[in-house]
Amino acid sequence: MKTEDLIDALSRDAVPALPTVGRRLVRTMAIAAPISLALTLAVLGIREDAVMALGEGWFGFKLVLMALVTACGWMLLKASSRPGRPAPLWLLALMAAVFAAAALADVIVMGAADWQERLVGDNALRCLVTIPLLAAAPLAGAIHVLRDSAPLRPGLAGAAAGLFAGGVGAVLYGLHCTDDSPLFVAAWYVAGIMLVVGAGAAAGRRWLVW
């Protein structure tokens, strides 16, 4: 086969290309996020003191932390979906530092006396199970979009998709869960998200190789 003929055939296929990865991700999330939200509202329910708790204590802080995870996941996801720029892996160090600081603040502000109680909380196991469940639809959507992208490191791209989806799941679960202690969040929420990251990495190695 001649390269010249290949070029000829390819240029004849110069129909307008697919929308960019970012745009397609936004469209897919417009479908996936409402599914997770509906699950949250229908099955779990929002905690009753949500509005009141937002203004006081750690509830709002927890949601901000999880939103930060989601934002970092989104940036890593977009960057690792294509060649050209290295993924900003320093975001991971930033997140680790934020969580360490949050756990430390917990101990300083609330005292070291009953830290074990706060760490174990009321719903540790439920947190581990529910966050991945709520993350399933966004993760599936992100992997689907990534299949038509060009990740140089499929495992990393899948893991980034998992971080983003895990963040979405954690924000939603956070609306239901009454454990707000940063110590609890840094342990169990992060563990739940890590499960999604692992699932994303495995999915990436399986489906994102090109």
Add this chain to the structure above:
Amino acid sequence: MTLAREAEWKRLLLGGLSGNEASYREFLRDVSSYLRGWAQASLKRAGRSPAEAEDIVQETLIAVHTRRHTWDKAQPVGPWLHGVARHKLIDSLRRRTGHDHLSVDEFAEVIPAPQRDGGLAGQDVLRMVASLPGRQAAIVQALFVDGQRTCDIAAELKMSEGAVRVALHRALKQLAATFGKDVPDED
């Protein structure tokens, strides 16, 4: 790679992305001579025959085509293209030798190599084409190997020209997907 070339690639690729065939053809042609020089140098460095370069050029062109929407218009074309090409080169070496450790030239150091014999090679691509389903294989064969025009193929296969283009589009996607998998060598 010079700044002027980067600007030229950007202009041509932007044209191609909006559906301008002539602009896109020029882009692919110019890119292919860069890819050829780069692949030959990289293969030599890895202790492989530079004759394999044409396969890598063709695989990269198909990948560039099916994933052209992943180029970020705000970013330069060169690094993106280099990433795709490097990915395909490593993939190809892994398929042939089982190794994927090699040092790859930056485009900046590359001397473009225009094709001399029309770039005849592409054993890999031919093998992939044979594995395409039914009509797709016939269309790609007619287009790539025999160099027929789409309207002639359409008449021959009693399809509309639009249907030929759709089948071509699917075939190219399928080809790109096949390259991602391990394909056993026949020899």
